Amino acid sequence: MNENVYFLGIDIGSSATKAVLLNMDGEIVDCGVIQQAVGSFCVDDLIDEIVERHEELKTGTVLRASTGYGRLSVRGIEFQKSEISCHAKGVFSLIPEVRTIIDIGGQDIKVISVSDTGNINEFVMNDKCAAGTGRFLEVMSKVLNVELSEMGDIGLRSEEPVTISNTCTVFAESEVISCLSRGESLPDIVAGIHASVASKAASLAKRLGVREKVAFTGGVAQNKGVLEAIQNALQLDIQVPGMPQYTGALGAAIFCRESYLKKNA
Numbered sequence: 001m002n003e004n005v006y007f008l009g010i011d012i013g014s015s016a017t018k019a020v021l022l023n024m025d026g027e028i029v030d031c032g033v034i035q036q037a038v039g040s041f042c043v044d045d046l047i048d049e050i051v052e053r054h055e056e057l058k059t060g061t062v063l064r065a066s067t068g069y070g071r072l073s074v075r076g077i078e079f080q081k082s083e084i085s086c087h088a089k090g091v092f093s094l095i096p097e098v099r100t101i102i103d104i105g106g107q108d109i110k111v112i113s114v115s116d117t118g119n120i121n122e123f124v125m126n127d128k129c130a131a132g133t134g135r136f137l138e139v140m141s142k143v144l145n146v147e148l149s150e151m152g153d154i155g156l157r158s159e160e161p162v163t164i165s166n167t168c169t170v171f172a173e174s175e176v177i178s179c180l181s182r183g184e185s186l187p188d189i190v191a192g193i194h195a196s197v198a199s200k201a202a203s204l205a206k207r208l209g210v211r212e213k214v215a216f217t218g219g220v221a222q223n224k225g226v227l228e229a230i231q232n233a234l235q236l237d238i239q240v241p242g243m244p245q246y247t248g249a250l251g252a253a254i255f256c257r258e259s260y261l262k263k264n265a
């Protein structure tokens with residue numbers, strides 16, 4: 001068997017394109033993200049960026065697997081797999097005790113129930129609406145003129161979160177504007193927004209049935225305010241893996257490696 005083989009999992013989502021590179025031993029060698037999604041030409045740029053960083057890849061073979069919303073748009077792939085399968089695979093490899101995964105990305109919320117062997121029992125997704133998704137947070141960060149990456153810390157400083165009663169992004173945006181005009185504090189408004197996202201995710205999770213351990217993934221899992229709000233809504237501790245936005249790409253890379261090892265056994 002050729003030992004100089006690498007496995008690149010590529011997750012093309014609605015907001016961002018992520019890639020994770022594994023070596024023959026299944027160790028993570030590198031990863032990268034570009035904040036552009038399906039329809040852009042960023043996949044090749046991201047792959048080139050990773051390959052450039054590793055001299056050893058120039059003489060080795062890099063096998064690719066894709067997942068996510070835009071998985072069919074990647075050229076030269078070994079295979080493509082659904083994001084539900086890849087997220088479950090990636091998260092289970094990082095947290096084998098996980099039984100429920102809450103993933104919040106740019107335009108969807110997924111809740112996945114995982115068996116003790118890492119197989120998918122069931123999953124639910126939000127309807128086609130931005131409520132509770134990363135897009136909702138992006139819109140609110142613009143209205144508030146706050147960086148997305150700062151929202152988590154700002155929300156955690158809240159003493160009395162406001163209530164955002166509209167789930168519809170357009171109406172919620174007007175509600176946030178009236179909170180600003182009433183003079184509510186920024187931390188209280190941001191915490192209210194996080195609570196609104198959390199309530200959407202928690203109700204989906206309750207619909208599926210929550211079994212511990214629960215993991216929170218997707219780009220939005222980088223927001224500690226949303227994490228805290230979901231923990232409050234579900235009244236339990238939730239783990240965030242070290243690289244929450246990359247779990248789909250990681251799962252695709254793991255599938256790619258497993259398939260190679262099986263074919264070459």
Ligand code: ADP
Pocket residue numbers: 012013014015016017037068104105106107108133134135137138148149150217218219220221222223245
């Ligand atoms: P998708 O797979 O749909 O492209 P991701 O799982 O990559 O979605 O998550 C994208 C979302 O993550 C964005 O919509 C944004 O809300 C959120 N996000 C990205 N970076 C950060 C960050 N540094 N802090 C908080 N949220 C972030």
